[in-house]
Amino acid sequence: xxxxxxxxxxxxxxxxxxxxxxxxxxxxxxxxxxxxxxxxxxxxxxxxxxxxxxxxxxxxxxxxxxxxxxxxxxxxxxxxxxxxxxxxxxxxxxxxxxxxxxxxxxxxxxxxxxxxxxxxxxxxxxxxxxxxxxxxxxxxxxxxxxxxxxxxxxxxxxxx
Numbered sequence: 001x002x003x004x005x006x007x008x009x010x011x012x013x014x015x016x017x018x019x020x021x022x023x024x025x026x027x028x029x030x031x032x033x034x035x036x037x038x039x040x041x042x043x044x045x046x047x048x049x050x051x052x053x054x055x056x057x058x059x060x061x062x063x064x065x066x067x068x069x070x071x072x073x074x075x076x077x078x079x080x081x082x083x084x085x086x087x088x089x090x091x092x093x094x095x096x097x098x099x100x101x102x103x104x105x106x107x108x109x110x111x112x113x114x115x116x117x118x119x120x121x122x123x124x125x126x127x128x129x130x131x132x133x134x135x136x137x138x139x140x141x142x143x144x145x146x147x148x149x150x151x152x153x154x155x156x157x158x159x160x
Contacts, residue, residue: 006032007078008058008139013159027158031056031077034157035139041132043099043142045152051097053150055142059134065102066131069094072124072144076116079138083122084131085111091127098147102129116140 006012011032018026029046034056038044041063047054057063059081069092074083088108092100106129114122124130124142132140144150 006030008032008035008137011036016159027154029157029159031141032139035078037157043149043151044157045146045150046141046157048146048152051145053144053146055144055150057132057140057142059132059138059140060136061134063132065104065106065129066099066149067092067102067106067129068099068124068126068144068147069096070126070145072099072142073121074116074124074130074132075121075141075143076118077139077141078118079134079136080118081116081138081140082133083114083116083124084133085114085124086129087111088127088129094126096147097145099144099149100147101149 013030016028031046034044034046035058038058040060041057043055043057045053046056086106086108088106116122
């Protein structure tokens with residue numbers, strides 16, 4: 001059996017093989033398929049464990065600014081993505097879950113720029129604003145906590 005890594009332009013949905021348990025308790029989706037049907041930087045939840053989630057974003061053009069009161073991770077699954085970071089003067093509270101939108105330009109000290117290629121991961125630190133930019137469509141998988149920008153559309157994305 002060969003492992004085949006998909007992309008936004010070349011993926012297969014695959015199937016599910018239940019080893020034990022009731023198949024009704026399992027669902028899955030394909031991150032590339034979800035990104036192919038998403039608006040740029042729409043944060044679609046594709047994995048969930050209690051309050052922790054994995055969100056898929058179609059990286060295309062420049063995103064709005066986001067911020068979070070806790071650390072998040074962004075994994076580039078396809079394409080190349082730049083992440084600009086700003087340490088906010090007025091960050092979201094640490095007890096607020098999930099990413100929030102930052103209105104306008106963030107106020108604070110510029111922290112730097114991270115260039116991600118396929119397979120690269122970036123830490124998006126608590127209290128920092130971040131923005132993605134991609135010159136060609138790509139895919140970002142983000143590990144975070146369910147929040148106000150998380151979009152759950154399980155009936156549309158999952159094979160049951």
